[in-house]
Amino acid sequence: MKAFVRNFRASFGPDMGGPMVALVAVLLIFGLAADNFLSMATFGSVxxxxxxxxxxxxAMLLPLLTGGINLSxxxxxxxxGxxxxxxxxxxxxxxxxxSAFxxxxxxxxxxxxxxxxxxxVAIAYTRAHPILVTLSMMIFLRGLGEFLTRGGDISGFPSYVGLIGHGSIFGLPVPLLIFLxxxxxxxxxxxxxxxxxxxxMIGSNLEAAHYSGLNTRKIVVLVYTLSGIMCAIAGIxxxxxxxxxxxxxxxxxxxxTVLAAFLGGINPFGGFGRVLPVFVALIVLQLLSSGLNLMGANQHLATALWGVLMIVVMAARTLASNSHIFRRKKA
Amino acid sequence: MAGVSPLLSLKNINVTFGGVRALKGVSFEVNPGEVHCLAGENGCGKSTLIKVITGVYRPQLGAQFTFDGKLIATMTPNLAQSLGIQVIWQDLALFGEMSVAENISFQLAVKGKYGLVDKRAIEEAARKALARLGVSLDLHLPLKELPIAQRQIVAIARALVGEARLVFMDEPTASLTQSEADYLIGIVRNLSDSGVAVVFVSHRLAEVLEISHRITVLRDGSMVGVYPVEGMTQSRVTELMTGRNFDSAVIAADHVDAPVVLSVRNLTRDGEFSNVSFDIRQGETLGITGLLGAGRTELALTLFGMRRPHSGEIIVEGQRVSFASNRDAIRAGIAYLSEDRLSLGLNQPQSIADNLVMASLDRILVGGLISSRRKAEVVSRWISELAVKIGKPHDPIRTLSGGNQQRVAIAKWLAIGPKILILDAPTVGVDVGARAGIFEIVRKLAAEGLSIVIISDEPPEVYFNADRVVHMADGCFKSVYDPRQISLTELESAVYA
Amino acid sequence: MRRLIQSKPTELTLLAVTVLLCLGLSVGTDRFLTIANAFDVLNVSAVNIIFAVGLLVVLISGGIDISFAVAASVVQYVTVLALLTLGGGNWAVGFIIAGCVGMGLGLINAFLIYRLQIISIVATISTFNVFFGLLMFVTKGVSIYNLPDWLATRFVFFEHEMADGSWIELTLPVVVMILCCIATSFMISRTTTGRKLYAFGDNPEGARRFGINIAAMHYVSFGWLGLMAGIAGLMQAHYAQEVVPNALYGRELDVLAATVLGGARLGGGKGSVLGCVLGVLLVSITQNGLNLMGVSPFAFKMIVGAIILAAITLSSTRFDKLLPKALQNSVRKGNHRS
Structure with missing residues (x-):
């Protein structure tokens, strides 16, 4: 068992354990509880x-890794959009x-x-807390958007737009391909x-990164810009x-999104985290909601269970790091 | 002090953490009103001993603990406080947003009658404590407004409010300038005169020898001995702490034939340093010594491009340079090892490998992306070249000892292929025994043609390791010495004069 | 005076900005500077101020809470259902139930943060989802309109018709808000518990060494916020005369922005009730003023957002420089530990 754990850590990294266990658990539980869960339909909806x-x-991930957050x-x-x-x-x-595309x-x-x-720029040059800057940015953008749309819907797009949303290539949905x-x-x-x-490096110590010659301001600006670009893709x-x-x-x-990132082993203070565990965590969350959907529950119950899952994973981490076996490993 | 019964007496203290014996049969005695120094390298058990005395850790069976002649069965933090045992931690444990009065009378502020705050009692107690120290401070000022030396005073005053009879001071002068440290030492004397015993933990051996009555030396969790301070010398204490004898010899040599790598002309930053001029030749080592606050670090940061000079010139290999940021300086071949390794010099939570390549990323790029193979090559090359003792390159760097961390920090800069390496307080937080190893590396680098600036507030460090020694004070280069032509004592008396 | 400026710079700046804004609006519109309008602003802001002073206590102790607004929705629902089951009840019963349920939800957060050592933002984002998801699931999103009569009836302590025909009304939410402010202010600045909260938020490690009960700090701060959230939820139900399960969704971030605008610091140790109140009022007055000036309601949020963005970035630039370096480091370390 120990050897297995070690091999697993070596090949996938230590942060992969939580999401993988959750994935197996979700597949097992729903697979047993709902006989039509392990089907193409479920995976289609996911x-x-x-x-x-x-x-x-x-879009949330990069700011979180720098020790910030992007609430906008x-x-x-x-x-x-x-x-x-x-x-x-x-x-x-x-x-x-x-051509308008x-x-x-x-x-x-x-x-x-x-x-x-x-x-x-606001975060890098004023050193205001990212929670505050992005929170006020969120309020501003929401207001701007509502002002521009007067609170209504904008619709009426050429038909090829629907292809991006609903089309498939080689049996894989276009949005999924873009996401991958x-x-x-x-x-x-x-x-x-x-x-x-x-x-x-910035995520765990900005000053030390600066002293080592990293252009910390440029990095922060780029991180939030890339986050914005990823938002735009999501918007499309x-x-x-x-x-x-x-x-x-x-x-x-x-x-x-914050929950998914933490579930995927992102260090809440920044500096450590990888994309793959977050990807697995996202699949877990989506499977959970699809499975509940199959069993007749709605999205709200899934939301609640997402929260519970998060608490269980974080609590398990705490207990694991406090238990005797793991402590010796750390030291 | 024969005939005086000790205030605190510990016998046969054993503490074990997870199979490692942190303290092995240690005895420790403090007399009333005594200033007692606790000396030893990092990790020798000093802080464990303090935590045993304050009840944070329990010693194993067989320990004997008496305070004021009474046998103490089990010490707890609360009992320690009620007996008047107070600790002034190195980080002071003060509260920046609270007022000076609330900080001094912290115990009153959080333990009032009926759970209510009694402002008048708090201020009264704070005023009394400050008066006993012969100091006056604005009681209503938020603590964060005070300079660090006055915060020390607040921490000491807080100990007095707790009816202190025995005060532990952990590295109280580490972040003070000389005059502030002298002032603090005066206050420690006052305390001692008024009957309060003080246990002093300090790396500055000169100051230890100046104020202590006795010295207890620990090494590897064991007791080396208790020594009266009369007749003690710094080198003797070092020898006791490390168990080794360090022979030092001046290495200064002439480099007149080598080309000048860096010239500084009349460099000035108002309020920090002024009219600094010097040349460094290839392979030459320049030592800069002086007291804290002399402008040494500010000068180094200016050479490293992190601050702009107000006037004057920096010339690297004949080219006049003007740095917009430290990236320009690094490109010009200037590297700076920060004095604050914990928060500025290294990225403590990150891995050894990442720290090592942090400044030289461009050298491990292949096609614009980081090549893990080249990264591993660079890491293993420097780890073996500087003989760094590590577990795996992916371990967080904070798991290394101070000496090994400093080697990685030096390697980080060597990896950029610098022309000039500025070492600011390279031995801070490095065990006495491991310091020699650092300077060995420095000498080897100089021999290979690197120009080096060593900044240190300990004159012996520059005296024995530099070709020329500059005494810096009040932001100016006071004088330049050749170590071959003066004695260490002469240099020290010039610095401390 | 110098002392006042030193100890409360944010509050004074905010006060000055608010006064300037009021002056501008009084000149710009003729209806702004009327007592009736002032009471209007107070009535509108009451619920948010109650939330804000609760959140303040958590921020002072170095935590953060995202879940309090949806917790208040849960409180509304549970309280009204309980009252209807009890056959109506009255104000006293209402306050007791709302307060207890709110505090209970707050204590759940404290338990997760202290016992399970989940950092506060992660824990409260989780409970945010749990509370809201369960509430919507159980209620199926259905609102309650048949509140008990006493709860749905406007409760006016004092009213007076002005010469111009407008009414001054001192309503229950405002009175409750004032009481909550006084109670919170007393708790954080006059009791030893309050001083411990500041100390713990300021320097958690230092507080620990002085034997401050860390568990108690978590339970007190989150319990207090829970209590305030419960009361605010009840007041919101009274004010709106209905219980809509997602009415308060999203309120948490607006309140957080206003509280921080009022000088509370993420990371702990700093903040005052006065600042909180001014922070919320500044936002309300801006909206009120824009309204009176005939600006499109759709533009409100944009302008308010821009003002908050400007205020927060400007104040951060200034205050960061005021902080001595050593202390910034110790603050940063403190954050990492908590």
Whole structure:
């Protein structure tokens, strides 16, 4: 058993244990409780629902790793969606040509990047607590979005937009493919790039990173800009899935993204964390809600259970680190 | 002090943590009104002993503990406080947002009648305590407004409010300038004169020898002995602490033929240092010594590009440079080892490997991405070159000893291939026994042609390891010495004058 | 005076900004500077101020809580259901039930944070989801409109018709809010428990060495916030004359922003009731003023957001520099430990 644990840690990393155990537990419990759980239908629904929460979680991930947080992700996604919608509307709405697609995406990505960059500059140059800066940014973006839309929906997009939201390539939903590409990008960014290295160093000690010659301000600005760009991608996917933009879409995902990241072993103080365990944690959360759905419960019960799962995992970590076997290992 | 019955007496103290014996049959005695020094390297058991005396840790069976002639069966933190045993921790354990009065009378502030705060009693007690120390401070000021030396005073006053009879002071002068330290030592004398016993833990041996009556030396959890301070010398204490004898010899040499690597001309930062000029040649080691607050670290940070000079020139290999940030300085080949290894020099929670490559990432990139193979090569190369004792490169660096951490910190800078290495207080938090190893590395680097600046507030460190020694005071270069032409005593008397 | 400036710089700045804002609005609109309007602002802000002073206590002790607003929704629902089962009840019973349920929910947070050592933001985000998910699941999102009569009837302590025909009303939520402010202020600055909370938030390790009961600090601070959240929930139900399960969803972040605007520090050890009240009022007055100036309601939140963003970034720039370096380090270390 001990040898197994050691091998597992060696090949997947120590932070993979919690999410994997949760994954197996969820599969076992629902597999036994609902006989139609282990079916293509379940995995189909997970595959379609995962990307929205997943992309927003990726947007949350980088700031969390620097020891910060980005509370404005959902409204940044909405606002980016609005920018794309505006491009399509000005190019003829439903009849907009395919060429407008590129401009719409660029407008969305640009908006996301701009909100992120503004947040990053505020955090890097004033040293205000990221919770506060992004919280007030959230309030501002929500207000801006509601002001622009007068609280209503924007809809009427060309039909190819629906393909992004609902189409499949080789049997895999397009949103899932986009999400997988983003996961891979973030994985490479964190493990192999200078920026990834720098942001983890900043997460555990910004001053020490600065003294070692890392450009900490640039890193912070880039981190929040990338977070904003990821929000924009999420915003486009949401627009395509609902075939409309509404300020407040996905608002309830905000704290779930933090929960998913912590569930995936991200250090709450920053500096340590990987993408893969977070990816597994996201699958667990989505399976949990799909499974409950199958059994006739609604999303709200799933939300509650997500919270319970989080508490159980964190409590198990505490107990494990306090127990005798693990303590000797640490020392 | 024969005939006086001791205030505190411990016999046969044994403490074991997870199979490791932290204290082995230690005895310890303090007389009333005595200033007693507890000396030893890091990890020798000093803090464990303090925690036993204050009831945080329990010793094993067979220990004998008497205070004021009475046998104490079990010591607890509360009993220790009610007996008047007070500890002034190294980090002071003060509360920055609370007022000076509340900090001094902390016990009153949190233990009032009916759970209510009695402001008048708090201020009264604080005023009395300060008066006993002969100090006056604004009682209403938030503590964070005070300079560090006055915070020390507040911590001592707090001990007095607790009716102290025995005060432990853990490295009280570590962050003080010389005049502040002198002032503090005066206050310790006052305390001792008024009958309060003080146990002093300090790395500054000169100051220990100045104020203590007796010294208890610990090594590896065992008692080395108790010695009266008369006739003690710093080198004798060092020998007792480490169990080794350090022979030192001046290594200064001339480098007149080597090219000048760094020239500084009339460098000035208002209020920090002024008109600093010097040259360093290839392979030369310049020592800068002086008291805390002389402007040494500020000068180093300016050379490292982290502060802008107000006037003057920095010339690297004949090129006049102007640094916008430390990244420019690093590019120009200047490396700076911070005096604060714990929070600035190294990223303590992160791995040894990551710390080592932190400054030289560009050298391990392949196609824009970090190559784990090249990273591993760089790490293993420097680990073996500087003989760093580590477990695995992925272990957090905080698991290493101070000496090994400092080797990694030096390796981090060597990995960028610097021309000039500035070492600011390179032996702080490094055991006496491991210091020699650090300087061995420094000498080897100098021999290989690196130009080195050593900054230290301990004159012997620069005297024995530099080619030239600068005495810095009040932001100016007072004088430059050749260690071959003056004695260490002459240098020390110049610095401490 | 110098002492006042030193000890309460944030509060004074905020007061000055509020006064300036009021002056501007009085000149800009003729209806702003009326007593009736002032009472309006108070009535609107009462519930948020009650939340804010509760949150203040948790922030002072170095914690953070995201779950209190949805906890208040749970309290509303449970209290009203209990009252209806009891056959109506009265104000006393209402306050007792709401207070106890709220405190109970707060204590759950404290238990998770202290006993299970889950850091406060993680623990309260989890309980946020648990509370809200369960509430929506159990109630199926259905609102309650048939409140007991005493709860749904406006309770006015004092009213007076002004010469211009407008009414001044001192309503129950405002009176309760004032009582909550006084009680919180007394607790944090006059009792030893309150001073311990400050000390613990300021320097947790130092507090531990002085034998301060760490468990008690967690239970007191989160229990107090729970109590305040319970009371605020009841007041919100009274004010809105209905119980809507997701009415308070999202309120936590607005209250957090206002509280921090009022000088409370994330990380602990700092903050005052006066600052809290001013923080909430500044936001309310801005909204009220914009309303009176005829600005589109859709633009309100944007402008308020921009003001908070500016205020927080500006104040951080300044105060960070005021803090001595050694203390910044010790604060940072303290955060990591808690």
């Amino acid at each position: 595959a379609f629902q995962l990307p929205e929460l997943g992309l927003l979680t990726l 992700i959902t409204f940044a996604a909405n606002l980016s 609005l920018a794309a919608a505006w491009v399509w509307q000005t190019h003829g709405g439903v009849d907009a040509p395919t 590129l401009f719409a995406c660029l407008a969305a990505l640009g908006t996301g990047a701009a909100t992120g960059a503004l947040t990053g 590409v983003c996961v891979a990008t973030w994985h490479v960014l964190l493990t192999r790039s200078k920026l990834g290295f720098g942001l983890l 996917i949401m627009l395509a899935r609902f075939n409309s933009v509404r300020v407040g879409h996905g608002e309830s995902y905000l704290l779930i």
